[in-house]
Amino acid sequence: MTRTVYVNGDYLPETEAKVSIFDRAFLMADGVYEVTSVLGGKLIDFEGHAKRLQRSLDELDMPSPCTMDELLEIHRELVKINEIDEGMVYLQVTRGAPDDRDFVFPDPELVKPTLVLFTQNKPGLADNPVAKKGIKVISIEDVRWGRRDIKTVQLLYPSMGKMMAKKAGADDAWMVEDGFVTEGTSNNAYFIKGNKIVTRALSNDILHGITRAAVLRFAKESQMEVEERNFTIEEAQQADEAFITSASTFVMPVVEIDGVSLGGGVPGPRAARLREIYLEESRKVAV
Structure with a gap:
């Protein structure tokens, strides 16, 4: 058609x-x-x-x-x-x-x-089976221009990053600048330690994700602590869980970072619950 x-x-x-x-x-x-x-x-x-x-x-x-x-x-x-x-x-x-x-x-x-x-x-977008098994990410150097907060069509390097991940047998890449994670190739990046979600603070360095804003709001309403700060790949590797957010993936669990498995290699309960809450609440106010 x-x-x-x-x-x-x-x-x-x-x-x-x-x-x-x-x-x-x-x-x-x-x-x-x-x-x-x-x-x-x-x-x-x-x-x-x-x-x-x-x-x-x-x-x-x-x-x-x-x-x-x-x-x-x-x-x-x-x-x-x-x-x-x-x-x-x-x-x-x-x-x-x-x-x-x-x-x-x-x-x-x-x-x-x-x-x-x-x-x-995209039939089955909400029930994406990948969310039940999680994704693997690698880290790559962030060499994009400095205004990542503007959603421009300059997507060559993110495309290259996804190809680097594919070549490495992973699903996506987290970009790193000056030792700290900025974001994924087409998504915002997070890790969970205990009851705390850690993600990079808003600035010109990352896209101000629409899904990010909603998920963090729902997390706070669910009595989770949110800390917006710089973090390293090593810190994320030691976390209980990790995930990404975007308009097309919603909340997607990350189960491996640079070859290091998180949560036994399966999605954790908090990321899975945040995905459920986001989908449920977003459907209520959809237009």
Whole structure:
């Protein structure tokens, strides 16, 4: 079945969707994106993703292509047209397509931003069997640019990191800078020691995860202690449990870090419970 996608005001078959070769996302990685999960045909944490999108646009002095209400309607229409029960909606905004390649930003009065959205159908997203066995991660050097808090389309190094993990027989990688873990290739990283969750504090060094914010809120409501600080791979290896969060994985247990097994190599009870709580509570307020 051919998907219907959205490009600059039009709903089109994916085979007919086109963007200029001069679009600055293609030439300069000058674009931002968001991914919103869909469960039961409804959007999870849409408001959080919309607010982060606006923040990314503001940080890059990039105009917004539409209002957030219009964006919500586009999301809902794509979910409806493509009959998505469980899956994701990918959104990308770029600075647009000027007449030619140039490092200088084009005049926003003359060049309008490009807006593209498409869906991904992922049956069984919530009941992902991987969550029952956990994932293995390796550590790699973090050599990305300094503004990881802006969700840009500069994803080459995260892609390379996932390939490094695959080559090493692992599932993902945690990036390390100056001896401390920043985040995963496409997720935030955590470990649990006793009743305490430890994760890196928000800054320009990591993405301000929407799922991260919700999970930490639910953890505090469940009487777990949360400590936001720098931590090392060695410290995480000595933990009781570890996990990652993202819009597509929700809460995913980590059972091995650089070859060191955690919790006997099986997901721990606290990470598993946080996943249950997140899914349960998020479904209640989905739009």
